[in-house]
Amino acid sequence: xxxxxxxxxxxxxxxxxxxxxxxxxxxxxxxxxxxxxxxxxxxxxxxxxxxxxxxxxxxxxxxxxxxxxxxxxxxxxxxxxxxxxxxxxxxxxxxxxxxxxxxxxxxxxxxxxxxxxxxxxxxxxxxxxxxxxxxxxxxxxxxxxxxxxxxxxxxxxxxxxxxxxxxxxxxxxxxxxxxxxxxxxxxxxxxxxxxxxxxxxxxxxxxxxxxxxxxxxxxxxxxxxxxxxxxxxxxxxxxxxxxxxxxxxxxxxxxxxxxxxxxxxxxxxxxxxxxxxxxxxxxxxxxxxxxxxxxxxxxxxxxxxxxxxxxxxxxxxxxxxxxxxxxxxxxxxxxxxxxxxxxxxxxxxxxxxxxxxxxxxxxxxxxxxxxxxxxxxxxxxxxxxxxxxxxxxxxxxxxxxxxxxxxxxxxxxxxxxxxxxxxxxxxxxxxxxxxxxxxxxxxxxxxxxxxxxxxxxxxxxxxxxxxxxxxxxxxxxxxxxx
Amino acid sequence: xxxxxxxxxxxxxxxxxxxxxxxxxxxxxxxxxxxxxxxxxxxxxxxxxxxxxxxxxxxxxxxxxxxxxxxxxxxxxxxxxxxxxxxxxxxxxxxxxxxxxxxxxxxxxxxxxxxxxxxxxxxxxxxxxxxxxxxxxxxxxxxxxxxxxxxxxxxxxxxxxxxxxxxxxxxxxxxxxxxxxxxxx
Numbered sequence: 093x094x095x096x097x098x099x100x101x102x103x104x105x106x107x108x109x110x111x112x113x114x115x116x117x118x119x120x121x122x123x124x125x126x127x128x129x130x131x132x133x134x135x136x137x138x139x140x141x142x143x144x145x146x147x148x149x150x151x152x153x154x155x156x157x158x159x160x161x162x163x164x165x166x167x168x169x170x171x172x173x174x175x176x177x178x179x180x181x182x183x184x185x186x187x188x189x190x191x192x193x194x195x196x197x198x199x200x201x202x203x204x205x206x207x208x209x210x211x212x213x214x215x216x217x218x219x220x221x222x223x224x225x226x227x228x229x230x231x232x233x234x235x236x237x238x239x240x241x242x243x244x245x246x247x248x249x250x251x252x253x254x255x256x257x258x259x260x261x262x263x264x265x266x267x268x269x270x271x272x273x274x275x276x277x278x279x280x281x282x283x284x285x286x287x288x289x290x291x292x293x294x295x296x297x298x299x300x301x302x303x304x305x306x307x308x309x310x311x312x313x314x315x316x317x318x319x320x321x322x323x324x325x326x327x328x329x330x331x332x333x334x335x336x337x338x339x340x341x342x343x344x345x346x347x348x349x350x351x352x353x354x355x356x357x358x359x360x361x362x363x364x365x366x367x368x369x370x371x372x373x374x375x376x377x378x379x380x381x382x383x384x385x386x387x388x389x390x391x392x393x394x395x396x397x398x399x400x401x402x403x404x405x406x407x408x409x410x411x412x413x414x415x416x417x418x419x420x421x422x423x424x425x426x427x428x429x430x431x432x433x434x435x436x437x438x439x440x441x442x443x444x445x446x447x448x449x450x451x452x453x454x455x456x457x458x459x460x461x462x463x464x465x466x467x468x469x470x471x472x473x474x475x476x477x478x479x480x481x482x483x484x485x486x487x488x489x490x491x492x493x494x495x496x497x498x499x500x501x502x503x504x505x506x507x508x509x510x511x512x513x514x515x516x517x518x519x520x521x522x523x524x525x526x527x528x529x530x531x532x533x534x535x536x537x538x539x540x541x542x543x544x545x546x547x548x549x550x551x552x553x554x555x556x557x558x559x560x561x562x563x564x565x566x567x568x569x570x571x572x573x574x
Numbered sequence: 575x576x577x578x579x580x581x582x583x584x585x586x587x588x589x590x591x592x593x594x595x596x597x598x599x600x601x602x603x604x605x606x607x608x609x610x611x612x613x614x615x616x617x618x619x620x621x622x623x624x625x626x627x628x629x630x631x632x633x634x635x636x637x638x639x640x641x642x643x644x645x646x647x648x649x650x651x652x653x654x655x656x657x658x659x660x661x662x663x664x665x666x667x668x669x670x671x672x673x674x675x676x677x678x679x680x681x682x683x684x685x686x687x688x689x690x691x692x693x694x695x696x697x698x699x700x701x702x703x704x705x706x707x708x709x710x711x712x713x714x715x716x717x718x719x720x721x722x723x724x725x726x727x728x729x730x731x732x733x734x735x736x737x738x739x740x741x742x743x744x745x746x747x748x749x750x751x752x753x754x755x756x757x758x759x
Contacts, residue, residue, distance in 0.1 A: 132601060139594055146587055154580065191598055198594065448584040473588065480591040487598055571698040572675045572753050 129190045130182050136194035137178055141171045144201025147449060151209040154450020162217075166208060169227050170201050173234045180238055184245075185562035189495060192561070195488045196539055196554045200230055200547070202481065203540030205449070206461070206468055213455035222461050222542045229544035236548055237555035247560050251503045254315025261308035262351065264301035265368075269358055282361045282534070302355075302364045303536075303549035306371065307556070310510035313372055316344070317379035318502045325380035345385070348372045349392045356396070360406055363521050363533030369393050370517045375510050414531040431458045435467030435526055439478075446474030461542040463534060466526050482523070485538070489516040495561040508560050511553045664716050665744055665757030668697070673753030682757070686712035689750060690723070703727040703751035711742070718742045718757055727751065 145167040152159050174197045181188055208223035216222065244250065250257070268274035268281050275283040275298055283298045317324070324341055352369040355361055373389040400407045412422055413429035417436075422428045434457045441447065454460045454468030461468070470478045492512020499505040515538050522541075525532035536546040668687070669679040680697070687696040690708035699708070705725040711718055721739040722729040729736045730749040747754045 136594070136598065136601075139597065143587075143590055143594060146590065150583055150587055153583070191602070195598070445585060445588060448580055449587070451580065451584075473591075476588050477591060480588070480595060483595045487595065487602075570670070570675065570678055570680050570696075571700070572670065572673060572678075573700045 129188070130178070130186060133181070133190035133193055134178055136190065137174050137197060140194045140198035140201060141167065141174055143198060144170055144205060147202055147205035148208060150449040151205055151212070152450065154448055155209060155212045156450070166204055166223065166227055169231065170197065170204065173231055177234055177238060180241065181558065184241055185558055187562050187565035188558040189491055189561035191487065191491050192554055192557055195484050195491075196551070199481070199484055199488075199539035202469070203465060203537075203542075204230065206454075206465055206472070206540070207542050209450055209472070210455050210461040210468060212450070213453070225544075226542050226547075229547045232544065233547040233551035237551040240552055240555040241559060244556070244559055247504050247507065247556065247563055248501060250311050250507070251315045251318070254312050257308045257315070258312040261305045261312055264305035264308065265351070265355060265364075267301045281359045282364060300543070300545035302359075302361070303545040304552075306367060306514050307511070307549060307552055309368060310371060310375070310507060310514060313375045314503050314506035314510055317375055317506055320344070321379040324376065324385075325382055342388075345372070345376070345389060345392070349389070349396065352393065353396050353400075356400055356407070357404065360404075361534060362397075362407060362410060362531065363525075363535035366393070366521055366533065367514070367517055367535065371510060371514055374513045374517075375506055378509050379506055410531045410533070414528060417528060431464065432526070432528065432532055434458075435464050435470075436528065438467050439470035439527075442471040442474045444475050446470075446472050446477055448472060462536065463522075463541065464526060465541045466523050466537055469540075481540075482519075485515065485519045489513070489519075491561075492557050495557055495564060498564045499560065504560055504563065508557065511556055514553065515550065664713070665718050665742070665759055667758055668711075668755050669758055670753060670755045671747060672749075673699075673751075675753070679758075682711070682713075682718070684713055686710055690725075697755075699751055699753050701751045701753070708750055709736075714739075720748060725750075730754075 145163070148163040148166050149159055152163060174193070177193060181193065204223060204226050207226050208221075211217065211221040211223045218224070268284055273284050274281055275285045282302050283300050285298055348369060352365040355368070356365040359365075369389065373386055376385045376389075377383070397407070401411045402408070406427070409425075409427050413427075413432055416422055417429040417433050419429075423430055423433055438452065438454055438457055442452065446452070449472050452468075452471040454464075454471045457464045457467055466478070466481075469481060473480070489512045492508055492515070496505045496508025496512065499508055518535055518538050521530065521533055522535050522537045524530040525535075536543050538546065538550045665682060667679050667681050670676050688707065688710050689695055689697045689699060689704075691698065691700050691704050691706045695707070703726075705723070705727070707723045708725040709723055709729045710721045712721065713719070718741070719739045720729060720731060720736055720742050722736045731740055731742060732746050733749075742748060742757050744758060745756050747756055
């Protein structure tokens with residue numbers, strides 16, 4: 093074949109058609125791959141919605157003793173949303189990861205079933221019930237995710253807006269501090285009110301902008317670290333076998349540390365503060381591969397947290413309730429360990445297989461549907477069910493890391509790690525708090541807890557991970573340029 | 575609703591929940607435990623498809639093995655029962671050994687990998703010597719074969735210019751422009 097062969101001398105316009113003409117069998121094999129991914133996703137989605145339907149039916153059987161038609165809006169709504177999302181994915185991101193959407197849908201569905209169960213226990217029905225509100229927020233969140241998927245066709249666009257992302261992130265974080273806009277709910281000043289204020293000071297709609305800020309900051313960290321990591325990783329002095337950074341390179345980590353401390357002091361929100369600082373530490377570690385940053389950051393944060401526990405009353409309270417939860421004084425104190433201990437009692441009552449959906453009494457715990465939904469699930473599904481939920485989170489996060497690992501551009505890889513780690517860290521902070529591994533903080537369990545801002549933010553993370561995974565598979569896998 | 579029914583339903587629900595997780599893990603098994611051993615059927619179809627498409631060049635399409643790791647048998651003469659041995663030697667990653675991105679590697683799936691300047695190629699090499707659609711790596715009878723797509727400056731396997739689709743043995747450099755890569759297991 094030394095001369096030009098008749099088949100390759102005139103290159104057809106696209107590789108796909110060329111491949112089909114030259115290698116019929118191989119071409120068809122390759123073209124079938126994307127549909128295979130989406131079909132697997134559809135199968136898993138049907139399974140996920142069926143599990144959600146089973147959960148809602150069991151809740152009705154357990155708590156009401158009979159099945160009535162009120163389960164339909166939940167199951168039908170989620171099924172419709174999932175199918176719409178799936179169809180849009182077939183069009184705009186056909187090679188996206190097939191596991192992320194079903195896992196997120198299942199977690200969201202189990203959360204809705206549990207919230208509905210607590211509504212029944214607290215006799216809240218109709219439009220005021222948290223279950224319906226959660227369903228509406230799920231719809232809003234998934235539509236926002238769809239918009240993100242359709243608008244952002246290439247994640248590298250985000251790299252261009254990294255400094256805008258920084259300002260947006262910091263602005264969102266500080267928004268609740270503005271008088272008149274910010275709202276203090278249950279001690280933390282992390283909400284903003286939307287709509288006219290009622291006479292009793294409540295607002296029709298409250299939103300936690302810090303939830304969205306975490307995505308903006310992940311984008312900023314990824315964009316910033318891609319450009320700055322050489323100076324952050326290559327220079328510095330060796331001490332005790334670890335290379336420590338130069339003093340002038342400490343600027344960024346100090347700024348993030350100050351911001352985390354400001355959130356801790358001004359917004360009185362330990363969880364958000366821990367989430368942002370942890371996110372930054374992990375991303376700088378992944379970008380530079382140097383343990384010294386983690387050691388430095390952990391020292392800074394633990395130092396700050398210990399100082400805060402001495403100086404700030406609410407942090408000291410949290411530490412006291414964590415270390416000495418079963419002390420009678422702390423248990424009965426306002427802001428003491430009552431909630432934490434009730435959650436633990438509930439989970440121990442659930443035992444290995446749980447009391448059964450609708451058969452326990454999770455509503456005794458304050459905020460059983462939002463902050464403490466994991467304790468409610470632990471009571472009614474038992475250790476077996478709780479571990480299944482943790483396994484779902486583990487799979488979700490591992491998919492995120494896998495997508496990041498397979499990525500070609502450094503920005504996408506860092507962004508993938510950051511987004512997946514947000515979910516991982518948030519799950520750790522919440523469940524660690526509820527099970528007394530770390531002090532209790534006011535974060536939401538991703539996808540499950542009642543709360544619109546958290547749902548919207550986490551579904552945007554889903555959309556970005558789907559987009560990243562699609563780009564990874566569709567784009568050239570290695571680009572060599574000289 | 576009796577206690578027993580509720581108990582059975584409750585346990586069934588937990589089983590189904592774990593069932594979902596195991597299905598996901600089962601679908602992920604290649605990610606977790608590596609690629610499964612391939613069946614012979616698929617590659618037979620590829621071979622017959624290739625030969626069917628190009629009857630005029632059947633003589634030229636005989637595969638020439640280079641190097642000494644694979645037996646120098648043309649692919650269409652490979653007996654079917656040699657498949658397990660070939661599978662054990664099938665490369666699963668491509669490692670760039672010289673050039674601006676040396677050290678980078680990419681894992682090889684079962685689909686063909688296109689190499690060239692075109693952005694839609696699987697391995698994009700942009701330098702002065704590479705053609706738009708330069709070469710193609712494909713899996714034939716469980717071993718990787720490189721085909722030069724009539725490039726201007728040629729594809730070199732172990733220093734020899736590739737003129738017909740040729741088996742690429744493991745750990746043998748393939749040079750395209752200023753970049754060369756090896757296939758490894």
